[in-house]
Amino acid sequence: MTTGRLMKAAIFVEPGRIVLADKPVPDVGPTDALMRVTTTTICGTDIHILKGEYPVAKGLTIGHEPVGIIEKLGSSVAGYAEGQRVIAGAITPSGHSYASLCGCHSQDGPGTASGFKAAGGWRFGNTIDGCQAEYVLVPDAMANLSPVPDNLSDEQVLMCPTSCRPVSRVRKRARSGSATRWPCSPSARSGSARSPGRG
Secondary structure, eight states: OEEEEEEEEEEEEETTEEEEEEEEEEOOOTTOEEEEEEEEOOOHHHHHHHTTSSOOOTTOBOOOOEEEEEEEEOTTOOSOOTTOEEEEOSSOOOSOSHHHHTTOGGGBOTTSSSSBOTTTTOOBTTTBOOSSBSEEEESSHHHHEEEOOTTSOHHHHHTSBGGGSSSHHHHHHHHHOOOOOOTTSTTSOOOSOOOBOOO
């Protein structure tokens, strides 16, 4: 289902060819969020897709590292508000499969008998439309979004170490009610050097 509006999106056509084209803005289901993308990055995986080294469906929107603002929330999503600034994790587990419940979020393979599938949790720009677009539909929003501190720019958030990205911390935070600690925040104490997160 779509909203009837159109957006610009980077769409995979064939190896060696990704085009900017119009695509319908998706509408949200009960557990989803529609994010207006303000900044996104190009991952090395996107380059592999462009080169034809990793197969994806023709017409798929690529990309999986977005920061943005919640445009619309599904009726069952709690703890977030429309207009809130957020990041969506590159790994977007359902939170309900055996793999996800065991903490193996990157292997969450919805629709598999066991719930385990290699790279099953990576859905943006792989098995569902990604974030190289004006809007992206974030499935299972409560598990796959994390608030972004106002004192960080989009670029700082995207370069933040993997430890401050969503997913594994989201469920823990939801249970405890505590806020996410962003170690790359200018106000955080300096610690050991870390590599930027990879999608």
